[in-house]
Amino acid sequence: MAERVKPEPLTVSLSKEAVDHVRNFSKEAGMSNANLRVGVKGGGCSGLTYVLDIVAEPQENDKVIEDHGMKLFVDKKSYVFLAGTTLEYSGGLNGKGFVFNNPNAKTTCGCGTSFGV
Amino acid sequence: MSQSTTQIMEHQDIYSSLADEYDAITSGAAITNRSSINHLSFRGSDSLDLLNRLSTNDLLSLQTYRAAQTVVTSNKGRIIDILTVLRLPDSLLVMLSSESVQKVTQWVDSYTFSEDVSIENISEKTAMFSIVGPEAPQLVAQITESHISSMNQYSAIPTTVSSIPVILFRSDFIGLPAYDFIVNNSKSDSLWQILVSYDINPAGAKAIDLVRIEQCIPTFNREITEDYNPLEAGFARFISFTKGCYVGQEVVTRLNTYKKVQRSLVALSWKTKDSADTGSKLQLDDQIVGVITSAAWSPREEKYIGLGYVKKKYAVEGAILTANTNSESNTVEIAKIPFMG
Numbered sequence: 001m002a003e004r005v006k007p008e009p010l011t012v013s014l015s016k017e018a019v020d021h022v023r024n025f026s027k028e029a030g031m032s033n034a035n036l037r038v039g040v041k042g043g044g045c046s047g048l049t050y051v052l053d054i055v056a057e058p059q060e061n062d063k064v065i066e067d068h069g070m071k072l073f074v075d076k077k078s079y080v081f082l083a084g085t086t087l088e089y090s091g092g093l094n095g096k097g098f099v100f101n102n103p104n105a106k107t108t109c110g111c112g113t114s115f116g117v
Numbered sequence: 118m119s120q121s122t123t124q125i126m127e128h129q130d131i132y133s134s135l136a137d138e139y140d141a142i143t144s145g146a147a148i149t150n151r152s153s154i155n156h157l158s159f160r161g162s163d164s165l166d167l168l169n170r171l172s173t174n175d176l177l178s179l180q181t182y183r184a185a186q187t188v189v190t191s192n193k194g195r196i197i198d199i200l201t202v203l204r205l206p207d208s209l210l211v212m213l214s215s216e217s218v219q220k221v222t223q224w225v226d227s228y229t230f231s232e233d234v235s236i237e238n239i240s241e242k243t244a245m246f247s248i249v250g251p252e253a254p255q256l257v258a259q260i261t262e263s264h265i266s267s268m269n270q271y272s273a274i275p276t277t278v279s280s281i282p283v284i285l286f287r288s289d290f291i292g293l294p295a296y297d298f299i300v301n302n303s304k305s306d307s308l309w310q311i312l313v314s315y316d317i318n319p320a321g322a323k324a325i326d327l328v329r330i331e332q333c334i335p336t337f338n339r340e341i342t343e344d345y346n347p348l349e350a351g352f353a354r355f356i357s358f359t360k361g362c363y364v365g366q367e368v369v370t371r372l373n374t375y376k377k378v379q380r381s382l383v384a385l386s387w388k389t390k391d392s393a394d395t396g397s398k399l400q401l402d403d404q405i406v407g408v409i410t411s412a413a414w415s416p417r418e419e420k421y422i423g424l425g426y427v428k429k430k431y432a433v434e435g436a437i438l439t440a441n442t443n444s445e446s447n448t449v450e451i452a453k454i455p456f457m458g
Contacts, residue, residue: 042228043170045367047192059231077230107192109367116192 010083012038012065012074018089018098019068026054035071037062038087038100039078044114046107048081050100081117131321136416138324142293146250147320148312151290151297152305155218155240159209163232168202168209171228171364173347175357179204184271184286186355188347189221194368195343196350197224199335203273203286210284210299214337215240228364244305246312247288249295249320257296260315261285265296281308291325292332327413330424333384333455339395339410340382340424348378349426351456381432381454385409387421388437388448399425399438399449406431409440409449427451 014036026034031054039051058064058073065072074082085102089095096112105115132138141147159168169176174187184203188196198221201212213221222236248257258265263276265285273286284299300308313319326336335341335350347356347369358370372378387393393412398405407427415422427438436451 039230041170041230041232042167043364044362045192045365047228047364049170049362075231109362114362 012072012079012082012084013086014067014070014072015086015088016068017091018087019070021089021091021098022054022070031056035073036087037073038082039075040081045109045111046114046116048116049114051078052087052098129321130323132319135323135327135414138318138320139327139416141318142250142291142320142324142328144251146248146252146256146317147324148317149247149249149320149325151245151247152240152243153215154212154245155215155238156243156245156299157211157213157218157222158237158239159211160207160235160237161233164209164234165204167225167229167232167234168200168211169360169363171225172200173352173356173363173365173369175360176202177360181206182273182275184273184288186271186352188352188355189224190347190363190365190369191343192364192368194346194365194372196341196345196347196352197221197343198337198341199347199352199355201288203284205284212288217337217341242302243299244302244308245297245299246305246309247290247295247297248312248317249291249293249325251294253294253296256315256317257285260312268296278308279311281311283308290334291329292334293328323413326411327415327422330384330411330413330422331415333382333424333453335382335424336411340426345380345426346372346378348372349380349382351382353456379429380407380426381429382456383407383425383427383432383454384452385412385423385425386418386450386452387423387440388450390420391445391447392442393421393423393440393447394442395423397440397442399427399440401431401436401438406438422452423449 033056034054037053037055040048041051062073062075063079081104085100088099088101104117107116165176172187172189174185179185181204184201186199186201188199198213198217203210261276261278263274268287270287270289273284276285281304286297288297289295340350395409395412397409399407407425409423409425412421412423432454434451434453438449440447440449
C-alpha cells in the first residue's frame with residue numbers, strides 16, 4: 001500500500017531572487033526593517049490587480065508567512081485569491097520585474113498586471 | 118390645485134392623460150416623483166478611487182457638487198449598470214435603478230478588499246422629485262432660494278426651498294432640462310406641497326418613458342443588460358480612454374480601437390399602428406438583424422416608437438425591418454442612429 005503523503009498547505013511563497021531584490025532595494029533606500037506586504041484590489045482590466053508594498057509591520061488580521069528569511073504579510077481576503085502564488089523577480093534589461101505566479105488566475109490582461117478568477 | 122395633488126404622488130403610470138403629461142414635459146414643465154431611483158452613500162477615503170477602478174469614466178477629477186455618469190462593466194466589458202456619481206463634501210451619492218441596486222452593491226463589495234469604503238443604501242431616508250421640461254430652469258429659479266442660472270448638467274448645489282434643505286441636482290435625466298430635488302424623507306411631504314403649489318403638472322412613468330425613448334436614453338433591464346457593451350449602448354461619452362485600468366477596460370478599448378463594435382442602438386418608428394412587443398426580433402427578409410428593447414405609444418405621432426439594437430451593417434436610417442411577434446408582423450423603420458460608435 002502506497003504511503004499517503006499529506007499535501008503541503010497552500011501558501012504564498014517568495015523566490016530567492018525576489019527576496020534578494022527587496023533586500024537590495026530596501027538597503028539602498030535606507031530601510032532597516034523591510035518586509036513585504038502583498039494583496040489584491042479590484043480594478044485591473046481582468047477584475048483584480050496585485051498590490052505590493054515594502055512595510056515594517058503587518059496590519060491587524062494579516063496572515064504572516066516567512067520565506068527565505070523574509071516576512072510576508074497578506075490580508076485574509078486577498079489570501080483567498082493568492083494561495084499557492086509564488087512571487088518571483090527577474091531583473092536586467094529584458095526582465096519583467098516582480099511577477100506573481102498565481103495558479104488561481106484563470107485570465108490575465110494583456111499587460112499582465114491584472115487577473116480574473 | 119386639486120385635492121389629490123396636496124399629497125405626494127405615488128410613482129404611477131399616468132396621472133391625467135399621456136398626451137397632456139407628454140405635452141407638459143416637452144413644451145412646458147412637469148413634476149415627477151423619482152423616489153424609485155435608489156441612493157447609495159459611499160463613505161471612506163478610498164470611495165472615489167474604488168469606483169474609478171470599477172467603472173469607465175474618469176472620476177478622480179470630480180469636484181465637490183459635481184456629478185458624472187459612469188458605466189460599471191464586467192471583465193468581459195459588458196454593462197452591469199450605469200451610475201450617476203455625485204460628489205458631496207463628505208461622501209459620494211450614487212444614483213441608480215432600484216432594479217439594479219442589489220446587483221451593483223454586491224458587485225462593488227466583491228471587489229472591495231482592504232479599502233476604506235462603506236456603502237449604505239439611504240433610499241428609505243431620501244426622496245427625490247424632479248422638475249423637467251424646457252421651462253424647468255425658469256420655474257426652478259422661482260422656487261429655490263439660490264441662483265441657478267449657471268447650473269449646467271451634472272452640477273448640484275445645497276439650497277433650501279421655504280427653509281427645507283435640499284440638494285438640487287441638474288440631471289437632465291431624459292435629455293431635457295431636469296432638476297432633481299433630493300430631500301430628507303421627513304421633509305418630503307412638505308416639499309411636495311410647496312412644489313405642486315406652483316401649479317406644475319405631474320407626469321407619470323409612461324410619459325417619462327415616452328420622452329426617454331424619444332431622446333434615445335437607455336434604461337436598466339431594457340437597453341442596459343449584460344448582453345451589451347457600453348459602446349453599443351452609445352455610452353462612449355462616459356468612457357475615459359486615457360485614465361488607465363478599470364474592470365473590462367481592455368475589452369472596451371480593443372472594441373473601440375479596432376472598430377469591432379457589432380451592434381448599434383437605434384431609434385425605431387412603427388409604420389403600422391398595431392402593437393409593439395419589447396423583445397421581438399427585428400428581421401430583414403429572413404435574417405434576424407436586431408431586437409426591440411423599448412417601445413411606447415406616441416400620442417403626438419399616433420404610432421409606436423421604440424429603441425432597439427441592430428447589427429451595425431443594417432443600422433441605416435430609413436431601413437425598413439419587420440418585427441415579428443407570435444401573432445402578427447409589423448413594419449418598423451430605423452428613425453435615427455443617435456450615437457455613431
